Amino acid sequence: MLKCGLFFTSYNKEDQFFTSMFQKTCLGLFIGAMLIAPQVLDFYYISVMNLIMIAAIGAVSLNLLTGVCGQMSLGHGAFVGVGAYGCAILASKGLPFIICLLGGGAFAALAGMFFGIPSLRLKGIYLAISTLAAQMILEYVFLHWSALTGGANGMPVDPPSIMGFSFDSDEKMFYLIFGVTILCVLGISNIIRSRSGRAFIAIRDFYQSAENVGVNLFQFKLQAFATSSFIAGIAGGLWAYYTMYITPEQFSISLSISYLAMIIVGGMGSVTGAIFGAVFITLLPEVLNTTTSLLSSFAPDISSLMAPLKEGIFGLTLVLFLIFEPEGLVRKWKLIKAYWKLYPFAY
Amino acid sequence: MEYYFQLIINGLVVGSIYSLVALGFVIIYKATKVVNFAQGEMVMAGAYICFALTVQYQIPFALAFLMTLAFSVILGLVIERMILRPLIGEPIISVVMVTIGLSSILKSLVQVFWGTQIRVFPPILPQEPFILIGLPIAPVYVAAFVLCLLLFAVFSLFFKYSSIGIAMRATAFDQQAAQSMGIGIKNIFALSWCIAAVVSSIGGIILGNINGINSQLGHLGLKVFPAVILGGLDSLLGAALGGLIIGVLENVCEGVARELLNLGGFKEVASFVVLVIILMVKPYGLFGTKEIERV
Numbered sequence: 001m002l003k004c005g006l007f008f009t010s011y012n013k014e015d016q017f018f019t020s021m022f023q024k025t026c027l028g029l030f031i032g033a034m035l036i037a038p039q040v041l042d043f044y045y046i047s048v049m050n051l052i053m054i055a056a057i058g059a060v061s062l063n064l065l066t067g068v069c070g071q072m073s074l075g076h077g078a079f080v081g082v083g084a085y086g087c088a089i090l091a092s093k094g095l096p097f098i099i100c101l102l103g104g105g106a107f108a109a110l111a112g113m114f115f116g117i118p119s120l121r122l123k124g125i126y127l128a129i130s131t132l133a134a135q136m137i138l139e140y141v142f143l144h145w146s147a148l149t150g151g152a153n154g155m156p157v158d159p160p161s162i163m164g165f166s167f168d169s170d171e172k173m174f175y176l177i178f179g180v181t182i183l184c185v186l187g188i189s190n191i192i193r194s195r196s197g198r199a200f201i202a203i204r205d206f207y208q209s210a211e212n213v214g215v216n217l218f219q220f221k222l223q224a225f226a227t228s229s230f231i232a233g234i235a236g237g238l239w240a241y242y243t244m245y246i247t248p249e250q251f252s253i254s255l256s257i258s259y260l261a262m263i264i265v266g267g268m269g270s271v272t273g274a275i276f277g278a279v280f281i282t283l284l285p286e287v288l289n290t291t292t293s294l295l296s297s298f299a300p301d302i303s304s305l306m307a308p309l310k311e312g313i314f315g316l317t318l319v320l321f322l323i324f325e326p327e328g329l330v331r332k333w334k335l336i337k338a339y340w341k342l343y344p345f346a347y
Numbered sequence: 348m349e350y351y352f353q354l355i356i357n358g359l360v361v362g363s364i365y366s367l368v369a370l371g372f373v374i375i376y377k378a379t380k381v382v383n384f385a386q387g388e389m390v391m392a393g394a395y396i397c398f399a400l401t402v403q404y405q406i407p408f409a410l411a412f413l414m415t416l417a418f419s420v421i422l423g424l425v426i427e428r429m430i431l432r433p434l435i436g437e438p439i440i441s442v443v444m445v446t447i448g449l450s451s452i453l454k455s456l457v458q459v460f461w462g463t464q465i466r467v468f469p470p471i472l473p474q475e476p477f478i479l480i481g482l483p484i485a486p487v488y489v490a491a492f493v494l495c496l497l498l499f500a501v502f503s504l505f506f507k508y509s510s511i512g513i514a515m516r517a518t519a520f521d522q523q524a525a526q527s528m529g530i531g532i533k534n535i536f537a538l539s540w541c542i543a544a545v546v547s548s549i550g551g552i553i554l555g556n557i558n559g560i561n562s563q564l565g566h567l568g569l570k571v572f573p574a575v576i577l578g579g580l581d582s583l584l585g586a587a588l589g590g591l592i593i594g595v596l597e598n599v600c601e602g603v604a605r606e607l608l609n610l611g612g613f614k615e616v617a618s619f620v621v622l623v624i625i626l627m628v629k630p631y632g633l634f635g636t637k638e639i640e641r642v
Contacts, residue, residue, distance in 0.1 A: 315449065
């Protein structure tokens with residue numbers, strides 16, 4: 001953990017990604033724990049963790065576009081869908097797993113750039129509404145281009161295999177998804193530290209100043225859309241492989257909204273925050289499931305209220321976070337860290 | 348030819364409801380610069396309250412109608428006070444997301460109380476269609492259209508001549524200047540949410556009389572975005588025309604796609620294709636204020 005004040009003695013040190021031995025140890029322990037998790041935990045927990053990791057990739061990618069570059073997108077769920085369908089279509093042609101996954105990402109990046117182009121002239125609410133249009137149009141394409149996507153019936157996807165090793169169980173998929181998640185999160189964190197990332201932040205904070213210091217707005221906004229949708233497409237590809245069956249309604253506007261909810265609940269503009277948000281928003285319905293099954297012995301009617309309750313609690317969470325904790329869970333996390341750093345002194 | 352006439356007339360009726368919902372949207376946007384993604388759910392809430400009063404509590408329709416309007420006023424006040432006021436001055440994404448959260452809450456409340464199946468209002472107007480230029484038209488369609496025109500006339504006059512209407516326009520134009528002239532900005536904000544809730548409820552009641560209502564009614568709110576962008580986010584006239592144009596366009600596109608391309612469900616997406624084109628060509632719409640900075 002970094003002490004307060006600046007203690008760097010060289011530029012290399014300041015530029016380091018992991019700043020202290022303590023941080024590296026913690027991360028090592030976390031990765032170790034994740035690696036043994038599938039051996040210890042039962043099936044249900046592994047599947048929930050898989051879903052969380054896929055959601056985390058999507059949330060981190062949306063965070064790059066919305067949190068870092070300031071371009072609000074209500075169409076992210078559709079870009080994830082483009083990745084999933086692209087990946088599934090390539091896989092049905094018999095291409096190997098890695099090419100399918102990257103190809104799905106590339107399709108999503110193209111879709112993101114295409115719908116990014118009109119958005120480059122627009123800001124704020126107009127941008128939100130134009131990405132909403134992207135969501136609606138792509139959803140329509142998924143549903144009605146039946147020859148390619150299977151229409152409302154959806155399309156099946158075989159489990160992935162690398163060099164003949166088939167990832168056909170939840171545990172095997174866990175390791176695959178975990179690996180890809182680490183790559184995506186590290187990739188995005190590094191993009192944010194790079195020249196492009198600083199340009200994105202400049203555009204978010206004030207686009208006119210950014211342009212004055214020589215940031216090409218068109219180029220970097222398009223780049224933000226492309227990178228973000230590429231990673232979203234990877235998430236979509238993993239989703240397709242993991243669920244083994246995709247249908248258009250999986251990538252509806254509610255998916256876009258839940259990604260936005262993740263970065264808001266977690267904390268806008270922070271990679272850690274997006275991951276916290278993904279964990280929180282994915283666990284919310286699961287916790288609710290467990291609670292209602294516990295309660296159903298006392299109140300048998302409660303299971304019929306399940307679906308509306310989920311939706312209502314989701315909305316309520318969003319509203320409460322926006323009103324009471326607009327900076328998200330990541331702020332709480334920082335406060336906890338600061339508390340323990342200074343313990344037992346309050347200041 | 349007759350087929351297309353029928354499509355246009357249906358489009359005008361649906362479009363007049365879009366106009367009403369868009370009216371609520373524009374009033375909120377004009378006064379508070381808040382984009383309300385829960386407009387469709389406010390339509391739904393009004394429709395279900397009226398349904399509950401007329402069908403479940405057997406209250407005569409006229410009285411139930413007034414009670415629904417009163418309820419809408421309270422709903423608007425509560426939403427403004429509890430949810431929107433703490434967010435004044437927050438970035439656009441927060442305000443948009445809070446209205447999205449609100450829409451989830453309203454939808455879930457409706458589903459908890461009334462379930463998800465379609466509910467039908469008891470018929471209020473005669474069912475006999477009358478014939479206009481050789482086409483049968485249900486009286487409820489005409490009533491809907493006329494009611495919408497009437498409401499627009501009332502609101503245009505209200506904004507033009509009443510002192511509250513002028514205060515609302517002043518707030519919309521420059522909040523600080525309005526405040527320094529002694530206009531209570533907070534009251535104006537509350538009032539605009541009330542008006543929006545009331546017009547949405549009226550839209551919901553009309554819809555309930557035409558098609559019946561279900562818990563997916565909130566989806567209608569999304570249809571309003573093309574309409575208001577086409578008309579211009581801050582123009583009442585734009586909302587009226589935009590709604591009608593989108594309504595007609597949607598129906599005609601659906602008809603054409605079905606006849607010529609054998610493609611179903613084009614209705615859902617036609618207005619959004621138009622929306623993308625409008626945003627590229629004329630982002631401030633037909634009558635909107637040209638204040639967007641091109642980047």
